[in-house]
Amino acid sequence: MDQTAPLLQKIVEAHTQLRANQPLVQCITNSVAANYVANVLLACGASPAMIDNPFEAENFTRISSALSINLGTPTTEQMQAMQISANTAQQASVPWVLDPVGYGNILSWRSEMTNELLQYQPSVIRGNASEMSGLAGNQVTGKGVDSTLDSAEVYIQAWTLLDHAECIAISGESDFILSKELNSVIQVNGGCFLQPRVTATxxxxxxxxxxxxxxxxxxxxxxxxxxxxxxxxxxxxxxxxTVGSFNVAFLDALDSLTADQISEYANFSIIHR
Amino acid sequence: MDQTAPLLQKIVEAHTQLRANQPLVQCITNSVAANYVANVLLACGASPAMIDNPFEAENFTRISSALSINLGTPTTEQMQAMQISANTAQQASVPWVLDPVGYGNILSWRSEMTNELLQYQPSVIRGNASEMSGLAGNQVTGKGVDSTLDSAEVYIQAWTLLDHAECIAISGESDFILSKELNSVIQVNGGCFLQPRVTATxxxxxxxxxxxxxxxxxxxxxxxxxxxxxxxxxxxxxxxxTVGSFNVAFLDALDSLTADQISEYANFSIIHR
Amino acid sequence: MDQTAPLLQKIVEAHTQLRANQPLVQCITNSVAANYVANVLLACGASPAMIDNPFEAENFTRISSALSINLGTPTTEQMQAMQISANTAQQASVPWVLDPVGYGNILSWRSEMTNELLQYQPSVIRGNASEMSGLAGNQVTGKGVDSTLDSAEVYIQAWTLLDHAECIAISGESDFILSKELNSVIQVNGGCFLQPRVTATxxxxxxxxxxxxxxxxxxxxxxxxxxxxxxxxxxxxxxxxTVGSFNVAFLDALDSLTADQISEYANFSIIHR
Known part of the structure; x- marks a missing residue:
C-alpha cells in the first residue's frame, strides 16, 4: 500500500485550512528576511506580524497561533524577545519553530542562544545541513549562513535532535524531515535550484x-x-x-497553488528508520 | 455642482508637484517596510531617507520636507528618534504623519509611545480600522497588525481624533479621510483586494x-x-x-501614473458631517 | 594602442572567478538595503552574510573573503560591529569597502564614525558625488542620502582620498574610479537612469x-x-x-550576464592624471 497517499490527503487539507483560517504568526526574524517572510506568509494565506521587541513579546505570543524564531541577524533586544516568546510559547502551548541560522563555532553568540532556546521545546527545528549537523554536535565549517554539507548525508546525524523537538527539517537539494511521531524520515523532492539563490527562502x-x-x-x-x-x-x-523573475513567479505560485497542483506535483517518500 | 471636481484638480496638481520637487522625506519605519517604503516613494517621485537613530534625528528632521513615523517594529533607539523627530517637526513646522501600527492593549509599548507622540500634533494620523478605533478609545481586538474591523463602520468613531491631527485616514476596502479643514469625510474607492496581501502597503x-x-x-x-x-x-x-506579479505591476503603476489616468480613474466622494 | 583592452580582459576573468569561487562576503549594511544587497550578491554569484553584531563580528570577518561596511541606517550595535570588523579586516588582510552613506555635516554621528573607520585603511571607498566631495573636505549640502552634485565635477577633488584607500569610486550618470595603482581615473559609462530610482542600488x-x-x-x-x-x-x-519591472529585469541581468555581453557592452575609458 502507498503510505504517502494518506499524508498527501492531509497536506491538501492543511493547505485548505491555512487559507481558511489565516492564522496569526509572530515572527522574530532577521533584517534580510523580514519583508520577504511577511510576503511569503501573506501569499500562502497566513497573517504575519514581526513583533520582535522584549517589551511586547510575551503579550503578543499569547495571542499568536504560532511563533517563528530565526537567528539570522540578531540584536540584543531581539535576543531578549526570543527568550521571552519561546518561554511564553511553551507555557501557552503555542507551536513554535526554531531556525538556528549560522549555527556553529564561528558564530558563538547566536549558537549559545540557540542552545538556551532548546529548553523551551520548539515544535520544529529547521535549517540547512551544516546548521543541523552542528546542532547535533558535529564540528562543522559552514560558509557563513550557507551550507557546505549535503542534506542527504547528514540527516541521520540529526536523530538525536528529536530529544528537543517533534520534528527536525533539513533543507537541501532534497529536504529531509525527521518525525518523532512517525519514527520515520520523509524525503521531499522537487523545488528548484534557484531557491537558494534567492535570499531568505x-x-x-x-x-x-x-x-x-x-x-x-x-x-x-x-x-x-x-x-x-x-x-x-x-x-x-x-x-x-533567472533569479529576479523566478522570485516573482515563486510568490505567484505560492499564492495560486491549488489542491490539484499539490496532488499532481508533490514528491515525497518515507524512509523508515 | 460636483464638489469633487475642484478636489480632483488639486490632486492632479499635487501629483505634478511631487514629481517636480522630489521632496526629501524622512522615514522612521519598521524592518519589514523599510525597503518597500523607499521604493514606493522613489516610484512616486519623492526622495526618501530612513534616518532613524536618535543621534541624527533632530538635525535631519530640520532639513526634511516631511516626516513619516511608523511603529511597526520599534527598537529602543528608534523610539528615541521618533520622539526627537516628532518634537523637531512640530517646532520647525515640518509636516508629519503618524502610523500607529498595531495600536491596542496587547501591544502596549508602542501604544504608550503613540499616545506620547500625539502631543507633537501630527499633520495626519493614518491606520487601519482596528488601529484607529483603538486610538479613538474603543476596546479593540486586532489580529496582530491586520484589522478585524471595517473602515466603513468605524470612521465616525474617529472624529474625536481630529483634536490631535488635521486629517485622520482609515484604510480598508474603501478608505475614509476625515478632514478638519473641510469638516467632512472623503470616501476613496478603488484600489485592489491584493494590496493588503502585499506586506507594508x-x-x-x-x-x-x-x-x-x-x-x-x-x-x-x-x-x-x-x-x-x-x-x-x-x-x-x-x-x-497574483501577489508577486501584482506587486511589481503596482510599483510600475505608481511610477507611470499620469494626470489623465488620475482624472479618469479617481473615485471618491464627500460625506458631509 | 587601446589601453582598455587588457582591462576588459581582466574584467571578464574576474566575472568568471566570482561565479566559480562564490566568495563569502560579510555585509554590515542598512535596514533598507539588507534584502536587496543579499539578492544582488547572490545574483552575481557571491555568498552574502549580513553578520552585523559586535559579538560575532571579529570571528566572522576572519573567515570572510571580503567585507562591506555601509552607514545607511546605523544602530549603536552595528557601529560597534563596524569598528571591530574593519579593524579585523585590516589585521587579517581581508579586503573591505567603505560606503559612507549620507556623509556630511548634517549626519554627524555616521560621519564621525566614517572618519574613524578610515584608520583601518579600506580597500575602496565608494559613494555618490556629494558624499565623496564631503569626505574630501568640502562643504556639501546633500539632499538626505541622494547626491546634489555631479560625479564628473567632483572626481578631481577626491584625489586626496587615495591617502586612505587604494580606490575611490564615485557613482553618478558616469561613474569615476580613482586608482592609486594606475595613477589614473577610469570613467565608466552605461547603466540606466532608473538605477537610482530603485533604492539601495x-x-x-x-x-x-x-x-x-x-x-x-x-x-x-x-x-x-x-x-x-x-x-x-x-x-x-x-x-x-518602469521601476518595478526594471528592478526585476536588473536582477535577471545581473544573474545571466555573460562574458560576451560584458565584452560587447562595457563602456569605459582611462583619464590620465
Whole structure:
C-alpha cells in the first residue's frame, strides 16, 4: 500500500485550512528576511506580524497561533524577545519553530542562544545541513549562513535532535524531515535550484512551517510547508529561469497553488528508520 | 455642482508637484517596510531617507520636507528618534504623519509611545480600522497588525481624533479621510483586494501622505496619496492577478501614473458631517 | 594602442572567478538595503552574510573573503560591529569597502564614525558625488542620502582620498574610479537612469565591489563591479522601462550576464592624471 497517499490527503487539507483560517504568526526574524517572510506568509494565506521587541513579546505570543524564531541577524533586544516568546510559547502551548541560522563555532553568540532556546521545546527545528549537523554536535565549517554539507548525508546525524523537538527539517537539494511521531524520515523532492539563490527562502520556509503548525499537527505542518515550497518552486521555474523573475513567479505560485497542483506535483517518500 | 471636481484638480496638481520637487522625506519605519517604503516613494517621485537613530534625528528632521513615523517594529533607539523627530517637526513646522501600527492593549509599548507622540500634533494620523478605533478609545481586538474591523463602520468613531491631527485616514476596502479643514469625510474607492496581501502597503501609504504634505496642504496631500494608491492598484490588477506579479505591476503603476489616468480613474466622494 | 583592452580582459576573468569561487562576503549594511544587497550578491554569484553584531563580528570577518561596511541606517550595535570588523579586516588582510552613506555635516554621528573607520585603511571607498566631495573636505549640502552634485565635477577633488584607500569610486550618470595603482581615473559609462530610482542600488554596488575584491586586485574589482552594474542596467532597460519591472529585469541581468555581453557592452575609458 502507498503510505504517502494518506499524508498527501492531509497536506491538501492543511493547505485548505491555512487559507481558511489565516492564522496569526509572530515572527522574530532577521533584517534580510523580514519583508520577504511577511510576503511569503501573506501569499500562502497566513497573517504575519514581526513583533520582535522584549517589551511586547510575551503579550503578543499569547495571542499568536504560532511563533517563528530565526537567528539570522540578531540584536540584543531581539535576543531578549526570543527568550521571552519561546518561554511564553511553551507555557501557552503555542507551536513554535526554531531556525538556528549560522549555527556553529564561528558564530558563538547566536549558537549559545540557540542552545538556551532548546529548553523551551520548539515544535520544529529547521535549517540547512551544516546548521543541523552542528546542532547535533558535529564540528562543522559552514560558509557563513550557507551550507557546505549535503542534506542527504547528514540527516541521520540529526536523530538525536528529536530529544528537543517533534520534528527536525533539513533543507537541501532534497529536504529531509525527521518525525518523532512517525519514527520515520520523509524525503521531499522537487523545488528548484534557484531557491537558494534567492535570499531568505529558507527563513521564509521556517515561518511557513510555523503557520502550518497553527492549523494541523506538527509532522503534517512541517511536511505541508516543504511540499508547498517544493511544488511552488517547480511551477515557478516553468515560467522564469533567472533569479529576479523566478522570485516573482515563486510568490505567484505560492499564492495560486491549488489542491490539484499539490496532488499532481508533490514528491515525497518515507524512509523508515 | 460636483464638489469633487475642484478636489480632483488639486490632486492632479499635487501629483505634478511631487514629481517636480522630489521632496526629501524622512522615514522612521519598521524592518519589514523599510525597503518597500523607499521604493514606493522613489516610484512616486519623492526622495526618501530612513534616518532613524536618535543621534541624527533632530538635525535631519530640520532639513526634511516631511516626516513619516511608523511603529511597526520599534527598537529602543528608534523610539528615541521618533520622539526627537516628532518634537523637531512640530517646532520647525515640518509636516508629519503618524502610523500607529498595531495600536491596542496587547501591544502596549508602542501604544504608550503613540499616545506620547500625539502631543507633537501630527499633520495626519493614518491606520487601519482596528488601529484607529483603538486610538479613538474603543476596546479593540486586532489580529496582530491586520484589522478585524471595517473602515466603513468605524470612521465616525474617529472624529474625536481630529483634536490631535488635521486629517485622520482609515484604510480598508474603501478608505475614509476625515478632514478638519473641510469638516467632512472623503470616501476613496478603488484600489485592489491584493494590496493588503502585499506586506507594508499601508506603511508605504503613510509615507506617501507625508511626501504629498511637502507639496500641498494636508487635506489634499492625504487625499492625493490615497488616490495615487487606489488608481495604481486598480491599474496594476489589470496586468497582474497574483501577489508577486501584482506587486511589481503596482510599483510600475505608481511610477507611470499620469494626470489623465488620475482624472479618469479617481473615485471618491464627500460625506458631509 | 587601446589601453582598455587588457582591462576588459581582466574584467571578464574576474566575472568568471566570482561565479566559480562564490566568495563569502560579510555585509554590515542598512535596514533598507539588507534584502536587496543579499539578492544582488547572490545574483552575481557571491555568498552574502549580513553578520552585523559586535559579538560575532571579529570571528566572522576572519573567515570572510571580503567585507562591506555601509552607514545607511546605523544602530549603536552595528557601529560597534563596524569598528571591530574593519579593524579585523585590516589585521587579517581581508579586503573591505567603505560606503559612507549620507556623509556630511548634517549626519554627524555616521560621519564621525566614517572618519574613524578610515584608520583601518579600506580597500575602496565608494559613494555618490556629494558624499565623496564631503569626505574630501568640502562643504556639501546633500539632499538626505541622494547626491546634489555631479560625479564628473567632483572626481578631481577626491584625489586626496587615495591617502586612505587604494580606490575611490564615485557613482553618478558616469561613474569615476580613482586608482592609486594606475595613477589614473577610469570613467565608466552605461547603466540606466532608473538605477537610482530603485533604492539601495548604490549600497548593492558597494557590496559587489567587495565581492570582486575577493577574486581579483582592488582596481580590477572596483572596475568589474561597476561594469557588471552598468551593463546589467543597460540590458535590463531593454526589457523594462518602469521601476518595478526594471528592478526585476536588473536582477535577471545581473544573474545571466555573460562574458560576451560584458565584452560587447562595457563602456569605459582611462583619464590620465
Amino acid at each position: 529558507g527563513c521564509a520556509l521556517g515561518a511557513l512551517i510555523a503557520a502550518y503548525c497553527a492549523v494541523t499537527d506538527v509532522t503534517i505542518a512541517t511536511l505541508s510547508a516543504h511540499v508547498h515550497f517544493a511544488v511552488a518552486g517547480q511551477l515557478a521555474y516553468q515560467t522564469a529561469q | 499601508g506603511c508605504a501609504l503613510g509615507a506617501l501622505i507625508a511626501a504629498y504634505c511637502a507639496v500641498t496642504d494636508v487635506t489634499i496631500a492625504t487625499l492625493s496619496a490615497h488616490v495615487h494608491f487606489a488608481v495604481a492598484g486598480q491599474l496594476a490588477y489589470q496586468t497582474a492577478q | 548604490g549600497c548593492a554596488l558597494g557590496a559587489l565591489i567587495a565581492a570582486y575584491c575577493a577574486v581579483t586586485d582592488v582596481t580590477i574589482a572596483t572596475l568589474s563591479a561597476h561594469v557588471h552594474f552598468a551593463v546589467a542596467g543597460q540590458l535590463a532597460y531593454q526589457t523594462a522601462q
